[in-house]
Amino acid sequence: MPRAKSVHKAVPTNLASLIRGLYGRVARQLKVDPSYVSRVARGERQSSEIEVSLERELKRIMAIVSTRHNGAGVHFAKRSSGKAKKKRVM
DSSP states (O other), rough: OOOOOOOOOOSSSSSSHHTTTTHHHHHHTTSOOOHHHHHHHHHHHHHHHHHHHHHHHHHHHHHHHHTTTTTSSOOOOOOSSSOOOOOOOO
């Protein structure tokens, strides 16, 4: 029995890229205009459905970022010496 292929979307490399399409993704999910999602997010309009979707999408973004540490898939490395080097200001 052959296994079903899974579709993997490329994950953007940084937080800004993930946030950039937030309103558009929520608007597509709920079949509303992105400007309306923006107005709800700013508090100009009220919609509990949009607020819940925004919160869910933000939690998804934070989960992606937290597994990538700095949002770019690079783990921060600690310095090997005990003291941090200071830059000299002239």
